Amino acid sequence: MSLAESISQLRIGSGPEQEIARQQFAQFIQKKGLKQTQQRALVLEVFLGISGHLTVQELAEQMKTHEPNIGLTTVYRTLRLLVESGVAEERHFTDGQARFEVAKLGTHHDHLICTVCGNIFEFEDDEIEARQNKIATDRGMTIRRHRHEIYAECDSPNNCPNNSSTQTSSSS
Amino acid sequence: MSLAESISQLRIGSGPEQEIARQQFAQFIQKKGLKQTQQRALVLEVFLGISGHLTVQELAEQMKTHEPNIGLTTVYRTLRLLVESGVAEERHFTDGQARFEVAKLGTHHDHLICTVCGNIFEFEDDEIEARQNKIATDRGMTIRRHRHEIYAECDSPNNCPNNSSTQTSSSS
DNA sequence: CTATCTGCAAAGGTTTTGCAATGAC
DNA sequence: GTCATTGCAAAACCTTTGCAGATAG
Numbered sequence: 001m002s003l004a005e006s007i008s009q010l011r012i013g014s015g016p017e018q019e020i021a022r023q024q025f026a027q028f029i030q031k032k033g034l035k036q037t038q039q040r041a042l043v044l045e046v047f048l049g050i051s052g053h054l055t056v057q058e059l060a061e062q063m064k065t066h067e068p069n070i071g072l073t074t075v076y077r078t079l080r081l082l083v084e085s086g087v088a089e090e091r092h093f094t095d096g097q098a099r100f101e102v103a104k105l106g107t108h109h110d111h112l113i114c115t116v117c118g119n120i121f122e123f124e125d126d127e128i129e130a131r132q133n134k135i136a137t138d139r140g141m142t143i144r145r146h147r148h149e150i151y152a153e154c155d156s157p158n159n160c161p162n163n164s165s166t167q168t169s170s171s172s
Numbered sequence: 173m174s175l176a177e178s179i180s181q182l183r184i185g186s187g188p189e190q191e192i193a194r195q196q197f198a199q200f201i202q203k204k205g206l207k208q209t210q211q212r213a214l215v216l217e218v219f220l221g222i223s224g225h226l227t228v229q230e231l232a233e234q235m236k237t238h239e240p241n242i243g244l245t246t247v248y249r250t251l252r253l254l255v256e257s258g259v260a261e262e263r264h265f266t267d268g269q270a271r272f273e274v275a276k277l278g279t280h281h282d283h284l285i286c287t288v289c290g291n292i293f294e295f296e297d298d299e300i301e302a303r304q305n306k307i308a309t310d311r312g313m314t315i316r317r318h319r320h321e322i323y324a325e326c327d328s329p330n331n332c333p334n335n336s337s338t339q340t341s342s343s344s
Numbered sequence: 345c346t347a348t349c350t351g352c353a354a355a356g357g358t359t360t361t362g363c364a365a366t367g368a369c
Numbered sequence: 370g371t372c373a374t375t376g377c378a379a380a381a382c383c384t385t386t387g388c389a390g391a392t393a394g
Binding site: 205206207209211212241242243244245246249268 | 372373374375376377383384
Binding site: 092093094095096098112114115121123125127128131132135136139140141142143144145146147148149150151152153154155 | 262264265268270284286287293295297299300303304307308311312313314315316317318319320321322323324325326327
C-alpha cells in the first residue's frame, strides 16, 4: 500500500523524541479502546516531521502529498486525539485559526512572533519564569500554565526566511 | 435624537482615561480622512464603559439596548478601527472568538487568571519587560506589543472576590 | 462479526464583503 | 454634492456533525 510506504518513509530520519511521541499516542489509543489506522499514523508522522506551528490547513496540504484521499475531517479529529494524548498542543494567536505544535514535555517555550513576515520563533527565559512564579505565589496562587507571546518587527528582513511569501496584508 | 442622547448619557461618569481614548480615536479618524458618526461614537462609548474582555456579540448586545438598529457589521468594523487606532486590543483565548479590551496606554498590564474562579488579575513586572526587550533585540527585532497570561490556582479561595459566582467584573 | 473509523456533504458559528440607501463633511 | 458609512443579506471562513460505507480488532 502506498499509504503504508509513505508512513515508513516519513519515519526515516526521526529522532528519539518522535519515538516517544509515537509510543505515547499508541498507548493512548489502546487505553481508550480506539483503533490504530493508517490515516492516524500518517497524520502523526507528518505532524512529527514538521517542526513549527501549523494550521490544520497547512497540515492537511502536507498530508495530501502523501495520500490525496485523506479528508480534512480526519485531520481535525486526529489532531484532537493528539492534543488529548498530550502529543500535540493547540494554540491561538491573533488570527482566528488554531495552530498545533509538538508538545515538548517539560520545556516551556514561549513565542516571539514577527508582525512583518508572520514568522514564529521560540524563546525561553529562566528569569521570566522565576518572576512569574513570584507574581503568582505573592498572591497565594499556584501556576498551572502560562502563555507569553511577543509581537515584534524584524529590523532586517533577512532574519525571516519567508518574508517574501505568505504576506498578511498589513500596512501601518 | 435618541442615539445622541444615549451617547451623552454614557459619557457621564467617565474618567480621564476615557477622555484620552476619545481624543485618540478622534485624531485617528481625522488623520485617516474618515468620518465621525454616531454609530462609531456609540460603539466607542459602550466599549469604554465596560471594563472587561468582551466578545463582539456581547458588545453588540449592549449596543442594541441603546440603539436597536445598529448592525453587527458596524460593530465589527468600528472595533477594527479601534484596534487600529490603539484604543482597543484584540485577544484570542482558547475558544475561537475574538475578545476586545480597552488598551491602557503606556501601562502594560498582563494577566493572571485564576483557573478555579475565573478571576482575572492584572500584573506588571519591569524585570520581565526588560528581559522581553533583550530577547527581541538580540534577534534584531523591535517589540510592538506582547501578551502574557499566567493561569494559576488560588490556594485560599478567600483571595477571589467572586469565587462563588460567575462574575467577570473587576473591583479596581 | 462488531464497533470504530473514514470521507463526503451539510450544518454550525464567527467574521467579512457587496451593494443600495443614508449620512457626514 | 461628494464620498465615506451604514445595515442588510449573502458569502467566506474555520470547525463540527450526520451518515453510509469501509476497516481494524
